[in-house]
Amino acid sequence: MLRVDTIDHRIISCLVSNARSSYAEIGAAVGLSAPAVKRRVDRLLDTGVLQGFTAVVDPEALGWGTEAFVEVHCRGNVAPGEIKANLEPLPEVVAAYTVSGAADAIVHLRASDIHHLETALERLRSVEIIDRTVSTVVLSRLLERPPAPDQQA
Amino acid sequence: MLRVDTIDHRIISCLVSNARSSYAEIGAAVGLSAPAVKRRVDRLLDTGVLQGFTAVVDPEALGWGTEAFVEVHCRGNVAPGEIKANLEPLPEVVAAYTVSGAADAIVHLRASDIHHLETALERLRSVEIIDRTVSTVVLSRLLERPPAPDQQA
DNA sequence: ATTGAAATATTGCATAC
């Protein structure tokens, strides 16, 4: 059902590097006709392998220049779903993961400036299930890229 | 030069939620004709506000199920550019940031499984400028989303 | 913003595996 072959990988690779490529362009790259490509893309979307297409925006340009990673420690034992539900309403939370080790979760925050970041951290700390947080402010973004599609262990 | 008005924000918002929308669709959403939208999108690409368009892929489906955040401590003082240059060749590095606090950088790794992650960590630790690393393995992805485009401090 | 020509997307259908 959700089998992804070599051609699919190459199609995905094309779309990751440019989500607005035409089906004909992709087809030329992978050796298929435009309709065949479209059918595969539709199938990849149906099966959830492709989750959608998005624009890559310069965070600075939109006033999201300040970010931080926050270790979140919860009170007692909290289910991942509950953590998620509590973080989802906070607009500054761009990513969150449960993790091994001392902390329960790592939260990636984006804010417009240090003051906004402080406000976001206060709101984060005021979440009921959260006991305490350890923040690490990002000084500079060195690298940010999609996983290489052709990589294996 | 890099002025971004309300309509630009709404266009960006459309493209973030679906990078393959037609200009006509976006135009209908923001109250502009298709060519007018295209001109703005071209300008946003030129000025670097929009950096491109990409596909959102389910990492599991491509065998990228395992990830970790790694605090990197360098030997002595190292320039951000040098750290970047050293991390760029490692395919498992999907993001990296210099940070405040004890660590010099935070590196986001993606691997196909624990064994691959171990290999990637070994390669990371073998980088000349890196003194030691502290790894935090991700147990589950709770949330991952683009920053809300209409947010301000 | 509208027009019109060219490129692209999308569907139907026949064919091959």
Add this chain to the structure above:
DNA sequence: GTATGCAATATTTCAAT
């Protein structure tokens, strides 16, 4: 059944005004 290519149609892009 599954996937493809070709051809026809609908839609979109894009440069002109």
